[in-house]
Amino acid sequence: MDVRTITEPDLPEWIRALRTGFLASPEVSEEDIAFRRATVDFRRTRGVFDDDRCVGTLRSFTQQLSLPGGASVTAGAVSNVTVSPTHRRRGLLGRMLGEDLREARDRGDVAATLIAAEYPIYGRYGFGPATWVTEWEVDVHRTGLDRRYSGPSCGGRVALVEGDAVRKHGPALHRRLAASRPGVVGRPERWWLQATGQLHHPARTWTRPFYALYLSPGGEPEGLVVYAADDRWDAKRPRNTLTVRDLIAVTPRAERALWHYLLTIDWVGTVRTGYRAPDDLLPDLLPDPRAARVTTHADYLWVRPLDVPRLLAARTYATTGTLVLAVTDPAGPAAGRFLLDAGPDGAHCAPTNREADLTLPVGELGALCLGDGSAVRLAALGRITEERPGAAARAELLLRTARRPWCPDEF
């Protein structure tokens, strides 16, 4: 079985294998090929070939990942991972991913990222769940919000806009979001083109949604929402469901105003929020937070540290302190003992010979590095080891962030 990067003539066969792995119709259209040709980096797109048949796929690309404190680091984002059902459990994923991670380390990527289809797949490769999402379904008539609401009281306003305004203001809003929230991954221009119907993903049907901006009292865009609604009536009463496709807000007043707007649109009986940060303001904005029912709560972005000193030195910390971490990593790149000298304005992290405070597998560091997770819980679960009493509590105080990390994007 040959694991190798693909070339352009391999593309139709590679797409067929990808679609097979994801249980989509294996038919490959010209549109599909053209879309992939424009988006994949052939040097980082791998296939497994059994004679001429492609039976495994994996690709990666460069991504900026935001950290606590607002800095971003370069990560190798892994996607489109499949092994055909005829060839599963023979180590093919391990071979493809092993090659990709080695190259990522050699390139100088600080970490690798992915969104895991199933929880048990990636822990063995050093990934840990670093961000979580919650989705709510809101029963609009139970919220207790005043139905006479006619706009934000802060002096700002919500404006319905066209796709060109989204392309104009969206990227800057997203960059501001990344600077204030860890776990946000960069959005390429293509993302905005797809969201506004300028570029179609061949596997997805696109209908034009509604776009609205929140404008501050001074007229500055501080938030954006993209949403769509179905058309459902029940005994002459409108019972439409509104689904949020994207909502980013860079100030609390924008976040409050956009939710308030969505939850008071006439005819809407239910709002589906999409995957939000678990500490989204939404439920507590409502006079009756129980109107928001959690429909999904799950791990989302997984992080695999590759360069521990650079990863930990690039973020900031809630308090000042030092910590010696002994990181275990059988596959290699992240293993070592590191002294972290951390503070609210920045940090230093370097290999050390000092005795460790905590011993932890690389995947657990991945789970903690963006500010989520609890070192104390992981110690209680036996997944990290305290080498000194109280070390897990100290690590928790340092590593945790006030707002939880959140990755709004699928890739």
Ligand SMILES: CC(=O)SCCNC(=O)CCNC(=O)[C@H](O)C(C)(C)COP(=O)(O)OP(=O)(O)OC[C@H]1O[C@@H](n2cnc3c(N)ncnc32)[C@H](O)[C@@H]1OP(=O)(O)O
């Ligand atoms: C980032 C993304 O793209 S996520 C999308 C992942 N892809 C999918 O879920 C599509 C459907 N599934 C598949 O294509 C395949 O089953 C894959 C890619 C998940 C796994 O590929 P395989 O080649 O079978 O994995 P491989 O043989 O290298 O497995 C290595 C180990 O992981 C385990 N493993 C792999 N997949 C799973 C799983 N879904 N659940 C539990 N364990 C798993 C194997 O049992 C094996 O364990 P072992 O070393 O103890 O024997």
